[in-house]
Amino acid sequence: MKVLHVASECVPFVKTGGLGDVTGALPRALAEIGVETRVMLPGYRALRPLAKNGRTLRAHDDFFGGPARLVEARAEGLELLILDAPHLYDRPGGPYLSPKGRDWPDNARRFGALSRAAADLALGRVEGWTPDLLHAHDWQAGLAPAYLALDGGPRPPSVFTIHNIAFPGRFPPSWVGELGLPDSAYAIDGLEYYHGVSFLKAGLVYADRLTTVSPTYARELTLHEYGMGMEGVINARRRDFSGVLNGVDLTAWNPETDPALARSYSRRSLGRRAENRAATLERFGLAPDLSGPLFVIISRMTRQKGLDLLLDALPRLLARGAGLAVLGSGDAGLETGFLAAAEANPGRIGVRIGYDEPLAHLMQGGGDAILIPSRFEPCGLTQLYALRYGCLPVVARTGGLADTVIDANPAARAAGVGTGFQFSPVALPALVAAIDRTCDLWSSREEWTRLQTNGMAQDVGWARSAAAYKAIYGDLLGRDA
Numbered sequence: 001m002k003v004l005h006v007a008s009e010c011v012p013f014v015k016t017g018g019l020g021d022v023t024g025a026l027p028r029a030l031a032e033i034g035v036e037t038r039v040m041l042p043g044y045r046a047l048r049p050l051a052k053n054g055r056t057l058r059a060h061d062d063f064f065g066g067p068a069r070l071v072e073a074r075a076e077g078l079e080l081l082i083l084d085a086p087h088l089y090d091r092p093g094g095p096y097l098s099p100k101g102r103d104w105p106d107n108a109r110r111f112g113a114l115s116r117a118a119a120d121l122a123l124g125r126v127e128g129w130t131p132d133l134l135h136a137h138d139w140q141a142g143l144a145p146a147y148l149a150l151d152g153g154p155r156p157p158s159v160f161t162i163h164n165i166a167f168p169g170r171f172p173p174s175w176v177g178e179l180g181l182p183d184s185a186y187a188i189d190g191l192e193y194y195h196g197v198s199f200l201k202a203g204l205v206y207a208d209r210l211t212t213v214s215p216t217y218a219r220e221l222t223l224h225e226y227g228m229g230m231e232g233v234i235n236a237r238r239r240d241f242s243g244v245l246n247g248v249d250l251t252a253w254n255p256e257t258d259p260a261l262a263r264s265y266s267r268r269s270l271g272r273r274a275e276n277r278a279a280t281l282e283r284f285g286l287a288p289d290l291s292g293p294l295f296v297i298i299s300r301m302t303r304q305k306g307l308d309l310l311l312d313a314l315p316r317l318l319a320r321g322a323g324l325a326v327l328g329s330g331d332a333g334l335e336t337g338f339l340a341a342a343e344a345n346p347g348r349i350g351v352r353i354g355y356d357e358p359l360a361h362l363m364q365g366g367g368d369a370i371l372i373p374s375r376f377e378p379c380g381l382t383q384l385y386a387l388r389y390g391c392l393p394v395v396a397r398t399g400g401l402a403d404t405v406i407d408a409n410p411a412a413r414a415a416g417v418g419t420g421f422q423f424s425p426v427a428l429p430a431l432v433a434a435i436d437r438t439c440d441l442w443s444s445r446e447e448w449t450r451l452q453t454n455g456m457a458q459d460v461g462w463a464r465s466a467a468a469y470k471a472i473y474g475d476l477l478g479r480d481a
């Protein structure tokens with residue numbers, strides 16, 4: 001079985017969030033169970049050296065406005081197909097934004113081209129490798145199933161995965177012609193979305209199977225409160241839609257071998273976490289002798305993540321003797337809010353604005369609890385890392401957070417199965433109550449350790465999810481998985 005994944009992010013090459021983690025780890029897990037997998041990525045500036053040394057499968061003089069090559073390359077245990085098109089991707093800044101933080105004005109063309117190249121490959125128009133199935137991720141790859149379906153001839157099946165419905169990939173209707181899509185596709189049962197085109201909707205309408213990254217988010221997406229205007233389309237495709245939980249890369253995230261930790265540890269040597277805790281406190285300029293737990297936050301700073309609520313909950317957290325270390329960047333208002341809180345509470349709240357992968361690892365290994373008060377969370381990865389690292393997740397009961405954390409309520413504690421704390425609704429009183437419950441448990445070493453070891457025993461790897469995807473592929477290809 002040969003599967004082409006199409007995405008705009010892939011760890012370790014390019015990542016702005018969980019999508020990159022998934023497309024970096026899932027192909028490896030699929031390869032282990034016999035699915036030959038390749039990942040097609042835009043040839044961003046950081047990928048050009050790899051593209052230069054790769055094997056050209058196809059070259060165009062004019063592909064969406066400039067020369068382009070489709071290059072096969074192998075790196076970091078992944079088989080890659082890089083769309084090397086300097087006029088589209090050889091730029092400074094992130095994958096979607098200019099260095100000034102604005103969307104590139106030609107993002108429709110940039111990701112339309114990626115989707116077109118993927119569809120061409122899947123249609124067998126490129127010598128060298130033809131997949132049996134195309135798996136597109138999020139809006140950036142949403143046109144790939146559309147190009148396939150609208151081609152009209154025989155074609156392989158496609159799967160489309162929603163990692164976050166909040167990004168519809170919406171552009172003016174004039175792009176329909178420019179991207180080589182038929183006018184007929186600009187319709188309510190096509191890719192029209194509130195008087196524009198939505199690449200995400202294209203994926204939802206034209207792919208043969210739809211998935212999202214947790215069972216609870218799959219249910220939530222059928223509802224008006226979560227569907228962001230796509231709930232109608234999703235309900236229409238309900239029979240083809242399911243949730244498959246993400247896993248984590250057990251090699252990159254392993255407290256027994258993690259080079260970013262001050263001290264490695266396992267479930268049986270949790271006492272060694274103290275060194276990571278001390279290192280985290282020091283990195284954030286926090287007092288070494290907090291009486292309460294050290295809470296951490298590792299997050300994009302957006303409204304989605306509920307961090308505005310957390311700012312309001314800080315007085316309670318401080319009153320309980322806890323400390324807080326925050327790593328993240330995003331909304332200017334939130335950044336300012338946390339920086340101001342740190343300034344007003346030296347030694348108790350520390351903030352790093354920015355993106356720092358090794359620091360994120362250290363915080364998981366040194367924090368006592370991680371706060372994730374998301375308003376919605378398709379799957380969430382930080383709570384999975386936290387479970388693996390013995391950092392208790394304190395999470396909103398939504399999406400993948402609801403599916404992966406077992407609330408340590410009295411029944412769960414009696415049965416010895418709790419792994420963290422959930423709260424609902426996502427509002428200040430419930431968040432404060434969850435902080436209180438966490439601080440209450442902090443005084444019982446034995447129970448705290450029980451929750452840590454329960455979490456560390458959870459299976460958060462990719463094996464189970466990879467098998468679920470393989471079963472979906474098998475269904476579509478009419479084969480036994």
Ligand code: ADP
Nearest residue numbers: 017018299300327328354355356360380381382
């Ligand atoms: P989302 O994809 O919505 O941002 P996830 O929890 O699914 O949320 O994934 C976030 C990923 O990004 C995790 O791997 C997390 O560790 C990482 N991350 C988020 N912010 C930072 C940061 N400032 N520094 C380092 N890693 C971060």
